[in-house]
Amino acid sequence: MFDDFDAGIAIETMSFENLSIWDDATLKEFEVAKQSHREDRHSFFLLEKGTVHIEIDFQEYQINQSSIIYVHPDQIHRILAMENVVVSSWAMNNESLNPQYLKLLEDITPAKPLVLKEEEFSIISEAVSIAIKFSKRKTDKLYHSLLKDSCNALAAFVISQYSELAKSTDKASRFEIVTKAFREILELNYINLKRPADYAKKLHLSIPYLNECVKHATGYSVSNHIQQRIILEAKRLLYYSDQSVKEIATALGYDDYPYFSRLFTKVTGMTALAFRNKKRG
Structure with missing residues (x-):
């Protein structure tokens, strides 16, 4: 799918129902998907048939x-196994996504698999089919607009399904509203701000109340x-990059390398190198 990333968007339906008849290109694609990787785009997967076991940020899901x-660009993921699968997938970069949707997608990350009701599944399946038809009409004068608008509509539908599971801000407790604000600031500042006092100050709250x-x-x-x-970002870098532990510590805002090493061991129960060797081994 990602070989045809036209105008920052790609979409297609793939079938992996019979391993014995897969061609070399499909087998190669599957082998790549089995390796931990991170995309530079927002990825959506609609499982129409079968079962997939996937690992996202070191958490396994069926x-x-x-x-x-939905998989965010920052998240590392890989396929562990799949059985008789038909899946529709679409991916969009930041520039192709509606700016409003970008913010909403940050709010639902990390996203767990969401089982759709029959009506919702039927609606999005039909919408995917139409978007795929648009993606093949490259000679149309408004081809890019058709592709972009149809895929944004799909993204909006996915966001709406996840949002229905969450409580609205109006109904959320004060505790939940503060926590949501804290998480948003944390995501933007975790490299530079390490103390609870830093976040309490940004939220204009006392440390005990926060x-x-x-x-x-x-x-x-x-x-x-x-x-x-x-530590989540450290794990991602340890697995996905070839940076040394010291370089990763610096990238995450720690000039004190021994302190970072102790913190990693305290949180995970193993050293950073042991984690890298275990995951890559």
């Missing part, structure tokens, strides 16, 4: 038919969330 999942809200809403302290976000 996706069953009539399900959809911690009370976050702990009440999530069960974990502000410090824990900061550490977990940093």
Whole structure:
């Protein structure tokens, strides 16, 4: 699919139902998908048939038919196994996505597989089919607009399905509203801001109150969330890049390399090198 990333958008339906008749190109594509990788685009997968086992940011998920999942560009993922699969996939870069949708997609990341009701599955299947037809009409005068608008409509539908699961801000408790604001600031600042006091200041709250809200809403302290976000990015870099542990520490805002090493071991239960060797081995 990604070989035809036209105007920052790609879409197609793929069938992986009979391994014995796959051609060399399909087998090669599957082998690539089995390796941990990160895309420079927003990826959506509609599983129309079969079962897929996938790992996203070191968490394993089973996706069953009539399900959809969204993968953010920052997330590392790989296919673990799949059985009799038919999947429709589309991918869009930041420039091709509606700016409003970019913000909403950040809010639902990380996204777990979402099982669609029969009506919703039928609607999005039909919409995917139409978008694929548009993608093949490259001689049309408004080809890029047709492709962009149809894929944005698909993205909007996915966002709306995830949003229905979440409570609206109007109904959310004060604890949940504060926690959501904290997470948004954390995502933008975790490399530069490491202390709960930094986030409390940005939110114009006292440290105890911020911690009370976050702990009440999530069960974990502000410090824990900061550490977990940093270590997640460290894991991604350890697996996906060839940077040394010291270079990764620096990239994540730690000039004190021994401190970073101790933090990684404390949070994960193993050294950074042990993690890299285990995941790559």
